[in-house]
Amino acid sequence: MSDWVRLSPSDQVIVVLRPFGQGEAIILEDGASVTLQKEVLRGHKIATAFVPLGADVLKFGYSIGKATEDITPGDWVHTHNLASGLQGITEYRYEPMEVDEAGTLSSRLSADAGRTFQGYVRANGEVGIRNEIWILNTVGCINKTCEILAKRGEAAFANRANAADGNAVAGDVDGVFHFAHPFGCSQLGDDLRHTRKLLASLVHHPNAAGVLVVGLGCENNQIEGFKEAIGDYDPRRVKFLKSQESEDELEEGLALIAELAEYARTFKRQTVPVSKLKLGLKCGGSDGLSGITANPLVGAVSDRLIGAGGTAVLTEVPEMFGAETILMNRAADEAVFGSIVSLINDFKQYFIRHGQEVYENPSPGNKEGGISTLEEKSLGCTQKGGHATVADVRPYGDRVVKHGLNLVEAPGNDLVSVTALTAAGAHIVLFTTGRGTPFGGPVPTVKISTNAELAARKKHWIDYDAGQLLEGRNMSELADGLWETILSIASGEARTHNETNGFREIAIFKDGVIL
Template sequence: MQTPTAESSTPSSSTPGVARVIRLHPQDDVVISLGQLVSGTPVPSEGITVAGLIPPGHKMATRAIAPGTPVRRYGQIIGFASQAIQPGQHVHTHNLAMGDFARDYAFGEEARPTIPAPAPATFQGIVRADGRVATRNYIGILTSVNCSATVARAIADHFRRDIHPEALADFPNVDGVVALTHGTGCAMDSEGEGLALLQRTLGGYACHPNFASLLVIGLGCETNQIPRLLATQGLQDNERLRAFTIQDTGGTTKTIARGIELIREMLPAANAVRRETVPASYLIVGLQCGGSDGYSGISANPVLGAAVDLLVQHGGTAILSETPEIYGAEHLLTRRAQTPDVGRKLVERIRWWEAHCARNGAAMNNNPSSGNKAGGLTTVLEKSLGGIAKAGSTNLVEVYEYAQPVQAHGLVFMDTPGYDPISATGQVAGGANLICFTTGRGSAYGCAPSPSFKLATNTALWERQSDDMDLNCGEILEGRRTIPELGAELFQRLLDIASGERSRSECHGYGQQEFVPWQISVVV
């Protein structure tokens, strides 16, 4: 059993007047439309005729499907027919629903050794004094609580190149000063899991190699006290990390002034860096998909998976996340677990999510979103099967909880929600120095301090929103490129981005507002 990819998919003929569809697996009950299909259009490859209107990226039945019968895409179950479906009909939320079925986890049965690349790929990284490698060189401002967000942003704004170009004119090697604020830090259990998770997230950012130095600013009376935050994360106030509060400093105006002065003192040392050649094994890439569509699991996600396989062969690390968005497809990962214990850790996180949803009166199938459904995805099972294609084909070597430091090399999993800003925040806290983000609907997202690289699933999106996209994977659907070919190009592009080339989201200034730690505690 293999992770779904589109590498062996079968597009139909492009003959005028004939429906263009793609079949992903011989056992599938559906094919995917490559354009809008109208009733009466023949589909010679399937021996059927279109019955009704089928939007681009949506599913069409290839056989009669009785109510209650499982429906397959990628050779896997994506749901069960809620009513009779005839050949050629649209298959979507009106006639396809979730259902329970057994999954064979087969822990580690498909794990295989990864053959290292004969010669290591390299990029131009920034080597810190302790040996860690950065892809960017920022000065950061973290807040212990929402109450200090305004002063943090005011300090960062003083150094914005688009507003005050003179502020960093003498420091060209500094990528910028960013304030990463959030909406929590108080009114929570001081001994609870929620505060510990927030502190772990802030600690991960404070230690991130993409920060040359940083400030930590609090109000003073919050639950998330700075001395305890520093102590729990093994941090100390020093020349690289300065921590203080508004109340101790004497109010807003004095705090802003103090923050500006401290950053001015940090700038010369932050600027005294140079990039040097380092192996790709220092890359830790967070994998994200948002605004997914029916093409995500056919084009952009498999392309990213091909690049991940290359990254792992070169000794690097990829972090798959978004636990609710592997739900129903987790058995394809447990089979690739390097050890049975790794596979069991993944299942434990799935069970936690089931219990978490039950406690809160939610359902795992509240995903896909409205945009996902408009793009052709019907159930979370279908979304998950396409989503794990980002993970390529190598072994799953470790499973981490949210924002835990990622120390293993290879493909790992981090437990996060499916909401992209929260998920990517956990990945960066864990050490990701680059984010890869696939989208079919046109997600506008960036991440600081780690650059985010955006992959469009289809050419229509690329042409409509190329201002936000870095790579067009729609060429896969058009038969102009292959997945291995575009995966190799993506891998090289990631090395270029890691070497300092700016991504589209960086050009637009995305990143500060997208810092969203996962809040799971009761707010009182």
Template sequence: MGTAESERCYVGIVTSVNCSASAAKLLAREAELSGLLEKYPGVDGIVPIVHGAGCCIGTDDDAFRKLQRAIWGYATHPNFASVLMLGLGCEANQIRLMLEAYGRPLDESFHYYTLQSGGGTRKSIEKGLLWLETALEKANKAEREPTDASHLTVALQCGGSDGYSGITANPALGYAVDLLVKNGGTAALAETPEIYGAENLLTDRAASPKVGQKLVNLLEWWEDHAQKYGSEMNNNPTPGNKMGGLTTILEKSLGAVAKAGTTNLNGVYQYGERIIEKGLVFVDSPGYDPVSITGEVASGCNMICFTTGRGSCYGNKPVPSIKIASNSAMYKRMQDDMDINCGTFADGSETVAEAGQRIFNTMLETASGNKTRSEELDIGDAEFAPWQTYAQM
């Protein structure tokens, strides 16, 4: 059985509203400038999770619950050893509403206050620095230890796809997913509009009629959602996709579903809903990569495998992002951002199975501490992007 050590150890500052975003970033910066983090080599970093939402919205609909689930999913993510949740105080997305909805964590790893109760920006940062001393000391005591691959929950993603994606990188990732599932792990497919037209490849292997119907219900919601905004589900390929050789959503969807391998579909989840089944699952989200991955990470994914044909510079904290190139030309051009080249299959130097085994091995190596390209570049502080479907008032 494949084994991996426990993954990343960050301390997070998660904001409930955009109004506290600058204070969260200032707190992280002050901690860095003070050299505080240098005293705790066992901690991977301090991550401010900020966003542009949280107020002037209704609080009794599913759109608000999407936002809550995304924020709470990060606040309770296992790759955060400790979290400070920072609000302004008068926002619609009250911290107490999340505590009422999800229950406050019982241990001391979760702390919260608002800028209004803390006496403003400067005093709140001073208060946060005192909290960080304790949080970092505690996080630094965490010891990485070997565990099996069943503890991995991998977000599957493709972005900047091209005509090679569905032939090389996505099938290779699908092979790796089958290995992961065989070893007790979990893989989460997402981007609902990008399975449109190929959904039967998933419903035909749903673990139960209920699971299959949940996926169908998501697609029906998306058809209605697109129509409300004068758009169409079959108009998905981006200019970059088209320049790379994709012309229709069906071509794109057939390639996207290939990431999911061949095992049963065991669960279908709302955006940011906590994943509880093992094996292959599906998480509802748009096709926009940062928004989609935010939902997958909030649902509990602790690793990302991101295939691309045109090239991607995506990173994510607190979760490592493995980027997989579909063609060798782009891989060579963007080697500082790419982790794996699957253009080898098109070049004739490797089989899909061999490339898939390399991806699975990289998953285990990354879980065991090897840094991804995005981690080496320290990318991932700005990628928290909750899905916003509500009316802003």
């Protein structure tokens, strides 16, 4: 395996796959040699051609920014000599990609269309991959009340911990979980509506066989108003408790959880087509290898699921900036193209409205890992969406309604975006990382490392090692492995580290005043 990789023939940079010392020589494809001017860490870039001041630097075959000084062969290319070329609000034209006679990826079924998994078919026809009870509070004041209810409910009604292999058996309650948040009080207008909509979408998630909604009684997010946001619901599946009106909210809450547990036990796993599966796509703590290993791997699996009639959901809108035209050119039609344009420009206006720099990205951890500009980060990030046609665009907090690749409005923040993916309906989130994180969302969160070192060092965080691509394994082989891992998780035969470690959290996007 080579110690470096060039991602497109037009690139003037290569990415090194191991640390290089100052003065080391690299032999290129054509036999030419470049000598490194400085020490360069794994995942960082080295110039192999002269790039004059102000010219584009290409990686992935696209510009990742402008040279801020003359760059010569052997130079380390990073934030000291490369800056974003993105500026202001961009105007876009509809330039759809040509497709071959076989049609677009999202319109033709693959050999995987016959694959199945063992899921829970709900009364409304939706399918869940877990049989859990969720406790959702309308307001942050009762986080501790809900936390106690979840602990007592778990001890009383969940059978997962009693199974010899750590997995629930058919007809059991997989667990009782509460997701703390600080909102629901002192919110106004759109800000309150966004909180309600996000929580309402979580109420409808099919991984929850039963949901207990707990309110306080004096908050802005009153249970009566929240019921309007929820819309139609099955009273066997969704129960409500207003704490201020209860003589003993813990006793009453536990009794309601008992009713939900009894209802949950009426469900047993059954064979369902893989087309029912929805995957959320997310990266966090990216490094210079994210766009080479883990993100393309997730893109391959996303394409595979969509080819089988399933659904993938991509978010992190600010991390589409600089690569957004790739998604726009894959829009299903001009209406979807227009929705993507609005998605991008509305998020830019959000930055501008708050007086912040639109392109203030990547993060310090990204830069340490080898990512220099937002364009570079975005070009790697969007690879998680594979090559599928973009079927639909959904606002923040909305649930997806179309099969295929969906874009959802949410920021890049790990907790907020994974929560939005869950609310959109994702059964599982594929979370790529080069830096590592213990975080997990309400649904199984598959941590996929960009490099083998991270996978070996953080075995209790990482579920799948995409770094094997740099150690002789090919993309097809690894995609097969990840695909089978996903189906095993969906069927309840395996659990992610965030599940076994008890790491389940939500975060709600806030854009408004607090009273």
